[in-house]
Amino acid sequence: MSxxxxxxxxxxxxFRVTAGLIPRPLGEIKxxxxxxLEIGQSEVLGLVGESxxxxxxxxxxxxxxxxxxxxxxxxxxxxxxxxxxQELRKLRGKMQIIFQDPDSSLDPRVTVGGSIEEALIVHGVxxxxxxxxxxxxxxxxxxxxxxxxxxxxxxxxxxxxxxIGIARALxxxxxxxxxxxxxxxxxxxxxxxILNLMMDIRDRERLAYLxxxxxxxxxxxxxxxxxVMYLGKIVELAEKEEFFKNPLHPxxxxxxxxxxxxxxxxxERIILRGDxxxxxxxxxxxxxxxxxxxxxxxxxxxxxxxKQHAPGHFAxxxxxx
Amino acid sequence: MTEATKAPRRIxxxxxxxxxxxxxxxxxxxxxxxxxxxxxxxxxxxxxxxxLFAQDPQHTDFNVKNLPPLGFSIQESIYDIKTDSFTTTTxxxxxxxxxGTDSKGRDMLAMLISGSRISLLVxxxxxxxxxxxxxxxxxxxxxxxxxxxxVLMRFTDIMMTFPFFLLLVLxxxxxxxxxxxxxxxxxxxxxxxxxxxxxxxALSLRTRDFITASKALGASDSRVIFNHMIxxxxxxxxxxxxxxxxxxxxxxxxxxxxxxGDPMSTSWGTILNTxxxxxxxxxxxxxxxxxxxxxxxxxxxxxxxxxxxAFDPHSII
Amino acid sequence: MTPSTRTPSSEADNxxxxxxxxxxVLEVSGLKTWFYTRRGIVKAVxxxxxxxxKGECLCLVGESxxxxxxxxxxxxxxxxxxxxxxxxxxxxxxxVDLATCPTAYLRQVRGKDIAMVFQNxxxxxxxxxxxxDQILEQINTHGGLSHSEAVSKAKSLLEEMRIPEAERxxxxxxxxxxxxMKQRAMIAMSLSCDPTILIADEPTTAVDxxxxxxxISILHELKARRNMSIIxxxxxxxxxxxxxxxxxxxxxxxxxxxxxxxxxxxxxAHPYTVGLISCLxxxxxxxxxxxxxxxxxxxxxxxxxxxxxxPRCPKVMDICRTVEPEFCQLSPVQATAxxxxxxxxxx
Numbered sequence: 001m002s003x004x005x006x007x008x009x010x011x012x013x014x015f016r017v018t019a020g021l022i023p024r025p026l027g028e029i030k031x032x033x034x035x036x037l038e039i040g041q042s043e044v045l046g047l048v049g050e051s052x053x054x055x056x057x058x059x060x061x062x063x064x065x066x067x068x069x070x071x072x073x074x075x076x077x078x079x080x081x082x083x084x085x086q087e088l089r090k091l092r093g094k095m096q097i098i099f100q101d102p103d104s105s106l107d108p109r110v111t112v113g114g115s116i117e118e119a120l121i122v123h124g125v126x127x128x129x130x131x132x133x134x135x136x137x138x139x140x141x142x143x144x145x146x147x148x149x150x151x152x153x154x155x156x157x158x159x160x161x162x163x164i165g166i167a168r169a170l171x172x173x174x175x176x177x178x179x180x181x182x183x184x185x186x187x188x189x190x191x192x193x194i195l196n197l198m199m200d201i202r203d204r205e206r207l208a209y210l211x212x213x214x215x216x217x218x219x220x221x222x223x224x225x226x227x228v229m230y231l232g233k234i235v236e237l238a239e240k241e242e243f244f245k246n247p248l249h250p251x252x253x254x255x256x257x258x259x260x261x262x263x264x265x266x267x268e269r270i271i272l273r274g275d276x277x278x279x280x281x282x283x284x285x286x287x288x289x290x291x292x293x294x295x296x297x298x299x300x301x302x303x304x305x306x307k308q309h310a311p312g313h314f315a316x317x318x319x320x321x
Numbered sequence: 322m323t324e325a326t327k328a329p330r331r332i333x334x335x336x337x338x339x340x341x342x343x344x345x346x347x348x349x350x351x352x353x354x355x356x357x358x359x360x361x362x363x364x365x366x367x368x369x370x371x372x373l374f375a376q377d378p379q380h381t382d383f384n385v386k387n388l389p390p391l392g393f394s395i396q397e398s399i400y401d402i403k404t405d406s407f408t409t410t411t412x413x414x415x416x417x418x419x420x421g422t423d424s425k426g427r428d429m430l431a432m433l434i435s436g437s438r439i440s441l442l443v444x445x446x447x448x449x450x451x452x453x454x455x456x457x458x459x460x461x462x463x464x465x466x467x468x469x470x471x472v473l474m475r476f477t478d479i480m481m482t483f484p485f486f487l488l489l490v491l492x493x494x495x496x497x498x499x500x501x502x503x504x505x506x507x508x509x510x511x512x513x514x515x516x517x518x519x520x521x522x523a524l525s526l527r528t529r530d531f532i533t534a535s536k537a538l539g540a541s542d543s544r545v546i547f548n549h550m551i552x553x554x555x556x557x558x559x560x561x562x563x564x565x566x567x568x569x570x571x572x573x574x575x576x577x578x579x580x581x582g583d584p585m586s587t588s589w590g591t592i593l594n595t596x597x598x599x600x601x602x603x604x605x606x607x608x609x610x611x612x613x614x615x616x617x618x619x620x621x622x623x624x625x626x627x628x629x630x631a632f633d634p635h636s637i638i
Numbered sequence: 639m640t641p642s643t644r645t646p647s648s649e650a651d652n653x654x655x656x657x658x659x660x661x662x663v664l665e666v667s668g669l670k671t672w673f674y675t676r677r678g679i680v681k682a683v684x685x686x687x688x689x690x691x692k693g694e695c696l697c698l699v700g701e702s703x704x705x706x707x708x709x710x711x712x713x714x715x716x717x718x719x720x721x722x723x724x725x726x727x728x729x730x731x732x733x734v735d736l737a738t739c740p741t742a743y744l745r746q747v748r749g750k751d752i753a754m755v756f757q758n759x760x761x762x763x764x765x766x767x768x769x770x771d772q773i774l775e776q777i778n779t780h781g782g783l784s785h786s787e788a789v790s791k792a793k794s795l796l797e798e799m800r801i802p803e804a805e806r807x808x809x810x811x812x813x814x815x816x817x818x819m820k821q822r823a824m825i826a827m828s829l830s831c832d833p834t835i836l837i838a839d840e841p842t843t844a845v846d847x848x849x850x851x852x853x854i855s856i857l858h859e860l861k862a863r864r865n866m867s868i869i870x871x872x873x874x875x876x877x878x879x880x881x882x883x884x885x886x887x888x889x890x891x892x893x894x895x896x897x898x899x900x901x902x903x904x905x906x907a908h909p910y911t912v913g914l915i916s917c918l919x920x921x922x923x924x925x926x927x928x929x930x931x932x933x934x935x936x937x938x939x940x941x942x943x944x945x946x947x948x949p950r951c952p953k954v955m956d957i958c959r960t961v962e963p964e965f966c967q968l969s970p971v972q973a974t975a976x977x978x979x980x981x982x983x984x985x
Contacts (some may be wrong), residue, residue, distance in 0.1 A: 047545075051846055065537055093539065094537055104531060106529040107535075109549075110549075111333060111337065118535060118540065122538055129331065132332050136740070150337070152340055168538075189913065189930055192931075196927050196930065199927070214495065217876065217918065221928065255847055258847045270851075274802070
């Protein structure tokens with residue numbers, strides 16, 4: 001088994017909410033509340049969840065774009081949370097991110113070549129000719145003509161802007177790329193183009209992805225393993241086949257049943273009650289109990305443990321003691 | 322997007338002629354703003370080269386005092402002690418003083434030209450100081466956040482309530498009237514509005530993904546501020562500056578009008594000040610600088626509107 | 639069961655009788671809505687034909703910018719009138735052509751006969767009024783009920799939408815509600831005058847998957863209980879299979895195919911539909927690579943000559959570049975506009 005590119009242990013990120021001129025604490029948003037996961041080399045881990053579940057915050061905290069409130073982040077054996085500024089900067093090239101919105105992910109006042117080049121400048125590639133050469137190579141890698149480096153983002157389409165974002169992320173040969181809903185803002189026919197590109201790059205560069213998305217059918221296509229997040233916690237994690245054939249957690253069941261093509265044969269569509277609770281005030285015990293269609297008396301009392309129930313298949317639910 | 326071009330040897334990353342061309346194309350479509358730009362350019366040319374061709378604005382010649390502009394004439398009534406009656410003569414304008422003269426015989430055209438210099442200089446300088454300070458404070462407050470933001474904004478609030486007019490009167494009282502003082506006071510107190518607006522723009526910029534992307538690449542704070550935040554704020558700054566200049570020019574005119582400015586200078590406000598007393602006998606002394614002020618302010622406003630539309634990515638031009 | 643019978647020369651009355659017999663409530667034929675801008679003419683809708691039957695849900699499917707939203711707005715003439723204009727075509731409802739009828743008549747139809755639900759509940763609801771006030775406003779526009787009757791109707795509408803504690807919800811402001819609740823409140827508002835037709839413009843795009851399921855099930859119930867016809871606009875083909883009876887595929891402002899949903903998914907005719915369906919990552923195709931359609935959709939200012947899809951079509955022929963294909967029937971239930979199927983039977 002190849003060594004793990006990323007290991008996250010009990011990662012926590014809380015945001016304090018305050019009010020008033022002299023800040024008075026109102027409470028904490030526990031955006032990420034004890035998440036543990038691993039990603040191996042060249043592996044794609046799909047992370048699914050709805051809005052407010054903390055999946056974007058998780059991605060940013062792993063990259064230390066947000067300071068973790070607790071827990072460990074180990075990248076290629078190094079404890080990322082403990083690094084100082086210099087060391088962290090050196091690491092930055094190896095762990096990258098692709099954003100959801102192609103319109104806001106590129107600086108409108110900078111040429112696309114300049115956006116891609118920035119990583120090279122920051123990491124000390126001094127020779128402008130060398131940088132230009134590398135930028136040209138990167139652009140071709142993502143299927144864009146190198147001559148377009150002089151153009152500005154507004155001259156490109158959404159799909160092309162996403163390609164530029166990918167080229168930028170690849171500039172320093174990263175080993176892990178966090179893809180935060182990379183195709184959600186694109187048209188269906190363009191989505192397929194970008195997903196194919198991402199898979200090609202994964203194969204060629206032996207890259208690992210944390211593929212965050214709310215769209216389960218895309219996650220099914222892209223991932224090797226899938227994890228589900230709800231209100232800051234991971235509720236289920238499994239290999240792809242197992243995940244879609246045999247979901248354990250009721251929330252996963254509901255998510256799958258919401259999409260007809262993924263609904264297991266013969267099962268009824270599950271409609272969850274109510275809305276997602278506020279992360280400022282999560283429900284007691286199992287956070288999902290307020291909407292769960294299989295809730296039991298123990299659920300509001302005790303938080304279920306995240307345990308292995310079948311080889312490689314983890315879930316946090318009282319249905320499976 | 323179909324022509325294939327070779328890969329460039331060097332990447333030009335920031336503002337280049339392509340972007341400038343794009344914005345210029347957009348600006349050109351707004352006729353009024355082109356008119357405004359044209360007038361301002363004319364004014365600038367006049368201010369720079371005008372004094373070479375015009376007469377000396379300070380030269381007084383009481384023989385030609387109170388001449389009307391060319392094409393107009395004015396009736397003068399002079400009381401004759403000997404005959405105990407008024408003799409009325411009609412005084413026409415003369416081509417060597419095309420816009421007339423004032424009560425001291427100074428040529429109006431020359432004074433207006435030198436006044437344009439003053440107005441533009443004061444406008445640009447005072448606005449420059451104000452906008453520079455405002456941008457610095459605004460961007461810093463937005464980027465740093467936390468207590469730095471708090472402190473800077475409370476400081477801004479206090480400065481906003483500061484009675485700059487009282488300060489001006491006080492300084493003039495101590496040091497005597499002068500344009501430099503006006504420029505300094507306007508500049509040092511006028512930055513507050515800019516700071517607020519630029520801060521809010523910078524705040525919304527801070528959450529945009531490309532800023533996060535830069536940080537994720539390892540860019541230092543100063544790189545993020547100078548290479549990403551400031552260039553994106555510049556368009557707002559330019560628009561604000563363009564739209565503030567008329568206010569500053571008017572402020573200077575008003576202050577000169579009430580006597581805070583240097584009485585020996587020929588700023589439009591000062592001319593207006595002297596002209597207000599002779600509205601019945603020499604109306605042009607007040608009207609001409611008034612028209613100049615009006616046109617200048619209008620031009621800057623047109624230009625500012627056009628710039629705002631040109632820079633806004635969402636407006637369809 | 640013929641979907642769309644385009645008979646341009648018949649009288650409106652004749653059409654009305656035909657419609658009643660065919661159970662068609664709304665018939666759109668040859669609709670073209672163009673926007674005259676300084677940059678050129680934006681041909682947002684450039685030839686849309688479909689018919690909506692009573693109690694059915696017709697999905698207008700297409701990618702962003704294809705003109706499906708403008709089509710919906712055109713039915714009720716809700717776009718800005720300069721610069722937009724319906725240059726051609728008819729929208730027949732109840733025997734009247736809504737495209738040309740006087741505004742006073744149109745205002746009676748809006749809300750009462752044909753209601754619309756928008757994508758972004760956040761911007762469609764007025765933030766300074768309570769939800770109850772907004773529903774009441776809708777009810778009172780078409781008059782007839784006393785205040786207490788209107789309030790109880792509003793309450794029952796919210797209950798129909800499965801909004802818990804409807805009394806309290808009436809007094810809430812939009813910002814106090816979650817996304818899903820706002821969406822449901824908006825649907826409740828649109829139902830307040832018991833419309834015959836509900837036009838839903840991407841109502842689930844901005845909403846989470848589990849809330850989407852709630853809203854879809856609500857729409858199902860509405861269809862069944864009220865025998866309401868729904869025009870459901872979306873870019874998401876998987877949604878089409880969940881809620882639609884028939885689907886009309888829109889590309890570059892034209893309807894390129896109309897057929898029952900089963901047929902569209904299993905036996906699509908038009909190459910664009912074929913491409914669109916094969917792009918979807920689906921449970922059955924565990925393919926190594928997702929097929930995709932090269933290129934991107936045309937700018938509505940600059941629509942290609944002939945068939946608008948020809949630059950991207952894998953089956954393009956010479957005729958496609960110059961001649962616009964006509965909309966014709968392939969079978970009693972399926973119609974498409976493509977030179978591959980020039981059957982000569984005009985639809």
